Amino acid sequence: MDNLTPSDLFSPSKARQQRAQALDWAHIDSWLSYKYSGRSVPTFERNEDTLKVLRELSMANERADEERAVIERLEREALKELDEVSRNPNDATLLSHLTASLTPEGEQALHALASTCVALNTPTANPETIAHALIHHTITTQNLTNHLTHIETLQAYLTKQQVLLQSQLSELGNNPAFAAPANIQRQTAEQTRQTKHLRTKMREYQDRLSALQATQSRTMTPGSRHIGSAEAIGEMLEQQKALDELRDRVEGLEKDVGVYAGLPADREAARKEVGRLEVQLDDVRRKRDGLFEGLVGK
Template sequence: MDNLTPSDLFSPSKARQQRAQAQDWAHIDSWLSYKYSGRSVPSFERNEETLKVLRELSMANERADESRITIERVEREALKEIDEAVRNEDDVRLLSKLRSSLTPEGEQALDALASTTVALNTPTANPETIAHALIQHTTTSQNLTNQLAYIQTLQDYLTKQHSLLRAQLNALGTNPAFVAPSNLQRQTTEQTRQTKHLRTKIREYEDKLSSLQLNQSRSMTPGSKYIGSADAIGEMLEQQKALDEVREKVEGLEREVGEFAGLPADREAARKEVGKLEVRLDEVRRRRDELFEGLVGK
């Protein structure tokens, strides 16, 4: 609720979403505190992806706890039934008589059959039922083994990629090619100052040219309206030429300044921005090479 913005107060859907996330985080914090039993919970980034993973982990843990409690209750009930069966004297006499009537091999086979039935948790000691249970357990074990192998391979791949990304990040941070010039801010300030000065000169020349054209038009008689003085025309051409040169110079400086327009004034921030642009350039180049290789392959 602390990260609600003023605009969220007028959006019921956003407010509900924020409240739901706050409740989920409260549940996660309580669950983590219980699991760590008074120890300090490690710090982690609090975002939607982390909340989703922790919520799924909490639900899986609760399901596992419920399954464990159910198994313990069933085991207690089974032990209770076994104790009651042992205390039944008729059953004891029947079991003793049955054991005394069996050969050593038969008694061993009966014990093996009973142990297998209990281990597989089958409802009966029917050999066919035990065989199906064995097949199911073997299949499940093989599937789990394959999944563990796949997860291990995926973990190795992610570890390798993480190492490569760390190496690339270190290279980007230490490569002199990605270091911004030390005098970048001074150059930008100087070029901006020159641009402003030249813009002032352009406006000054344009005003002079307009004034000259106005004076010339006023000094002309109706009969000589379309006939200009040679000196005036020459002066206008020279001023126009000077104006074009100044305009070209200003445009060139504007293009140079424009290359640094998106960079922040701080040198370290500008260096990081240049690094990001270099990384993006490398990605575009790799994409271009992949597309070219795909076209050549076709």
């Protein structure tokens, strides 16, 4: 709190920060004094980085002390249980009699059963319990093996993709086609200058257009205003469209009538002329078929 400046007194956030740092330094000083057991603590520079490192070191040391205390407590409890078992003379006598009565094969089987129970961490030597424990461990091992295989496959794929991306990145970095032109700054400056010039011209043309529209609106007569209106222009466009459709229809009728050009104006005479032409058409078809059959016969 001694390093507070006058400006910090008017800033609540800075004051809180300075107060938190002071508390952290007090905790660090207490921890260092405890670790050095009355010896003088070496001098060091007091800054934020040093405070951060010492705070992390003290937290890691406290966690390690807690873990060591838990391990020591478990060891004391285990030793206490072993002492209680060893102090029971009946259990020791029973175990010695049982061991002496067993055959070598039985002793080997008993040792295997005990080792299996210890390895599987089962509370009893019941075969059904051991079988369930074995099945559970087998399933867990298989699942872990499958997960490990999947992870290894995924890792190989990611490694392959990483190599591919690195090669593509290297190619992009070394390929002259993707390199910036040497005169990129000059081109950028030229385009910026042209953009400013075009914007100036655009504003100038917009002003001229506004002036022309204002002049035209003042000089137009009521009739000319009606002609130049949007409704009049739309009506003219619709009439032009109808005229184009009528022209297309007339041209189609002229094509249909052109097929009958050269026929007599009288209906009966026209029918006779069409019949005569059909007879000629049949004669020409027969001649064509005869020539084709002659060519096929050769």
